Amino acid sequence: MAKKENRALPVERQEHITSRLRDHASVAFRELADELSVSIMTIRRDAATLERKGVLTLTAGGVARRQRLAVARPTPPHDGVGVASATLRALRQGALIYLDSGAQAVSFMQITASRTDLSVVTPSLDAAEVLQHHTCEVIITGGRLDRRTKKFGGPVATAVVAQLAIDFAILTDPSATEGDAGHELGGVINNAAAEVLIVGPPSHGRP
Structure with a gap:
């Protein structure tokens, strides 16, 4: 039977x-x-x-x-540019990128301006504002907003990103941040993304 x-x-x-x-x-x-x-x-x-x-x-x-490809932790800002550039340009069509807050993270994302097929998920309002001028799809995590950093966090944001298959993540170095805001979210991304680039400290607010 x-x-x-x-x-x-x-x-x-x-x-x-x-x-x-x-x-x-x-x-x-x-x-x-x-x-x-x-x-x-x-x-x-x-x-x-x-x-x-x-x-x-x-x-x-x-x-x-899924096997992680690499984890890079450049110290001076310029050390990560080559890694980000090569990885972003080589990503498969329709790839999903996680972009953390911070001036360096956003500047690396400028490399993808010509990639119309990519999607970007970010907890950062500043990053989303920059990306609105790109042609890639932009997804904001939502969650609890930290008005000082202009970044979402908490269980809602964590639950959203935990369901995503992220190809490449550009994360702000957690050791350079104050307090534990966003650390849980960064930990989820760091464990789940296929490839991770860790960049320097975030820039809170606009220069």
């Missing part, structure tokens, strides 16, 4: 797969199929969809957490 499949929607199954990879580096197709009461073929289709979105990597017998 054929096994009766779970009626969960594809998006629900895919969220389960993604959630499992937050806790485990890899998970077998068979294990996921048993957990969701579906066939291995169904899991393979869901996994292939998530791979196309850049969420995970397919292996011979299952799925694996």
